[in-house]
Amino acid sequence: MxxxxxxxxxxxxxxxxxxxxxxxxxxxxxxxxxxxxxxxxxxxxxxxxxxxxxxxxxxxxxxxxxxxxxxxxxxxQRSGVQSNxxxxxxxxxxxxxxxFTSEMRFISESPKERIPCYRVLDDDGQLIEGGINVGKEIAVKMYSDMATLQTMDTIFYDAQRQGRISFYLTTIGEEAINIASAAALTIDDFVVPQYREPGVLLWRGFTLEQFANQCFSNRGDDCRGRQMPIHYGSKKLNYLTVASTIASQLPHAVGVAYSLKMDGKDACAVTYFGDGGSSEGDFHAALNFAAVTEAPVLFICRNNGWAISTPTSDQFRSDGIVVRGEAYGVRSIRVDGNDTLALYSAVRTAREMAICEQRPILIEAMTYRVGHHSTSDDSTKYRPVDEIELWRSARDPITRFRKWIESNGWWSSEAESELRSNVRKQVKLACLNCNKAVETLY
Known part of the structure; x- marks a missing residue:
């Protein structure tokens, strides 16, 4: 049938x-x-x-x-046209x-000025102009989840350094991309991640215990220890399991989006990748595939400046990733990846366009990877320490967003202390329970 x-x-x-x-x-x-x-x-x-x-x-x-x-x-039509x-x-x-034109004119290899970057908050967390439709409840949850993600990363990273887990990878400096984009989606949207988007899972309800179980590969791990640490996945939360192969997830996301389109679903697919992923053939195939089929898919690029130790200057001569969308017929935008409100607004609007207009959208989120690429990397060997510290202190997305919610009267120092304390306790308890489970298993 x-x-x-x-x-x-x-x-x-x-x-x-x-x-x-x-x-x-x-x-x-x-x-x-x-x-x-x-x-x-x-x-x-x-x-x-x-x-x-x-x-x-x-x-x-x-x-x-x-x-x-x-x-x-x-x-x-051709016979009639060719005669004239x-x-x-x-x-x-x-x-x-x-x-036709009689002027010999080559298309410029790059524009004289770089594509501007959409921004809502300045470095001090103040609205630049106009208003943004974000209420207290969602704003506080976004901040809480960003702080939780940061705390979880710190503790799990230390656990790996202590030899308790074999591998880990942090999202430090890119928390806004994780949480703000997740907040702009619905649970019906399928997420096809790379490996630096655990915040999307956190927003959707993945518990700290589930994160710990996966990293410790104990009996509570949904993957039953068949994946390396940080290769999260959840069928219930429409989050496809992570694969470390660079950019291989991009064509898969287009296939998911086209399936949603054919079934008439009010949903889209969302896939994430780094600037290094744009150097893979899968990136180009996926954009062309999405444009031709007009699949409702969001391509979110985390342009954090480094593909492990390779800077963007050694990856491409063009103005980043955003300019590549036009070549494939994909609507595109460049966004400040450390501006939570800008990310939320851009992704929310892009989702509406992708579904209502049945089209792919490319979002280049400009950010910086403050942490090392992974626990197998020492980024101080290929980039200056003062550059890292500048982004960690002066351009931290969590600090910027906290200033904004505090200016609205939605947050306080007391709430901050309570949140940080509670999250640390919960993450440490999750790790402790995992160790007990591992000891029982072995």
């Missing part, structure tokens, strides 16, 4: 695409039959008949493709019409 439904569905899609060509603009009209799961009981014949009766609607409201595309050359090429102002080449 499933095969029959799939074949019927594909025949309808092919019929629609034949009617549309490759040009598509808007969402499925309410007057047209839906292809969502709830409507798969409709016969292919009846759906095809309805579609044939609504050709005029299809021209303006096609099903699969919503983003504007250039008109493609149709074979039956010499006098034409443009030619309908494969892919769309291209204008």
């Amino acid at each position: 499933a095969v029959c439904v799939r074949q019927s569905r594909n025949s309808i899609i092919n019929h629609v695409k034949a009617k549309m060509g490759l040009l598509g603009l808007t969402c499925l009209s309410s007057s047209m039959p839906s292809l969502n799961n709830d409507h798969r009981t409709l016969s292919a014949a009846s759906l095809a008949k309805d579609l044939r009766n609504q050709n005029s609607v299809l021209e303006n409201k096609p099903i699969l493709y919503r983003t504007r595309r250039f008109d493609s050359t149709k074979p039956h 090429v010499a006098n034409s102002q443009f030619l309908d080449f494969p892919g769309g019409k291209v204008a």
